[in-house]
Amino acid sequence: MFPGSDRPAISEVDLTLSEGRVLAILGSNGAGKTTLLRMLTTLAAPTSGTAKVAGHDIIRDGSAVRGRIGVVGQYAAVDEVLSGRANLELFGRLLGLNRATAKRRAEELLSQFDLIDAADRPVGKYSGGMRRRIDLAVALICKPDVLFIDEPTTGLDPVARRDLWAAVKARVCEGTAVVLTTQYLEEADALADDVVILREGRVLVAGTSWELKRLAGEPRTEVREPTLEDLYLQLHTGPAQVHPGKET
Numbered sequence: 001m002f003p004g005s006d007r008p009a010i011s012e013v014d015l016t017l018s019e020g021r022v023l024a025i026l027g028s029n030g031a032g033k034t035t036l037l038r039m040l041t042t043l044a045a046p047t048s049g050t051a052k053v054a055g056h057d058i059i060r061d062g063s064a065v066r067g068r069i070g071v072v073g074q075y076a077a078v079d080e081v082l083s084g085r086a087n088l089e090l091f092g093r094l095l096g097l098n099r100a101t102a103k104r105r106a107e108e109l110l111s112q113f114d115l116i117d118a119a120d121r122p123v124g125k126y127s128g129g130m131r132r133r134i135d136l137a138v139a140l141i142c143k144p145d146v147l148f149i150d151e152p153t154t155g156l157d158p159v160a161r162r163d164l165w166a167a168v169k170a171r172v173c174e175g176t177a178v179v180l181t182t183q184y185l186e187e188a189d190a191l192a193d194d195v196v197i198l199r200e201g202r203v204l205v206a207g208t209s210w211e212l213k214r215l216a217g218e219p220r221t222e223v224r225e226p227t228l229e230d231l232y233l234q235l236h237t238g239p240a241q242v243h244p245g246k247e248t
Contacts, residue, residue: 009035010046010201017194019145022168022178024192026185032201033181034074034150040179041071041148054145070139072149076131077138080124084115084134087123092141102141109137113167129160136167140176147171149180153187158229159236165190189213 010032017023027033038044040053042062051058054068078087085106092102110119113133118126123134132152139147152168153161168191172178182188188195189209196206205212 008047008201010039013196013198013201013203015051015196017146017177017179019177020172020175021193022172022180022191023194023196024188025179025181025196025198026183026188027181027198028183030200031198033198035201036198037071037148037150037179037181041069042066043071068145070142070144070147072132072135072139072147072152074150074154076123076135078123078131078134081122083120084123084126084130084137085110085119087134088137088141091138095142097142105141109140112170113137114163127160129156129163132156132160132164133167136164140171144176146177146179149178151181151183153182153184158232161187162233 013036015023025033025036035044039046040051040058042058042065045059053065056064056068058065079090082090088106088109089102092105093099097105110116113136115130115133115137118130123131126134136149136152139149147168149168153164156164165187168178168180178191180187180191192209194207195209195212197204197212205215207215
């Protein structure tokens with residue numbers, strides 16, 4: 001329930017997601033995005049209704065669900081004193097990998113997420129973008145079937161946001177199903193196959209990104225001036241990323 005209200009935090013939400021696809025759950029603060037993710041990941045129990053994740057019921061078979069998913073919350077869940085490599089090896093061991101497999105998997109993920117140079121540095125000294133990447137790497141240590149990400153790029157600069165998008169897309173190409181929450185329309189447009197917009201715990205509208213954009217009116221061409229974000233990306237990645245006056 002919402003604080004001080006009899007209204008359920010989540011009500012009449014019906015979602016379906018297949019492997020290798022991304023579902024974005026959009027909504028303002030308090031719309032119920034995080035509550036929904038907490039229920040789907042067995043961190044909170046629904047008072048009614050049913051849901052299956054990776055073929056397992058979230059209420060009757062929560063342990064099996066947890067064995068098939070990866071979760072990246074809004075805040076870092078890693079040990080800031082340990083290095084990135086040590087965190088990955090630790091989580092691998094906690095999740096049942098033997099020592100050799102945990103070490104091998106840690107090296108694979110450090111390479112995939114471009115963290116080799118920072119592998120032995122304490123996570124507490126990582127930048128915001130690096131911390132999100134190590135969080136994502138930890139969630140993938142056991143190759144989950146479904147990956148849940150709560151507001152993946154909040155607070156990140158444009159380059160870090162783009163790099164995280166690329167990392168998510170790479171996992172999707174490997175067949176992982178991804179459920180992410182976001183407040184950013186451009187993030188949902190860049191990543192999601194399917195989009196659900198929540199308001200006050202209910203589905204306001206759902207469909208593919210293209211379908212929802214069609215609801216806003218007919219296609220149109222917009223000519224815009226370069227933005228400060230364009231300049232930021234140019235300075236960090238080269239002029240090929242910036243197209244002043246480009247039609248979008």
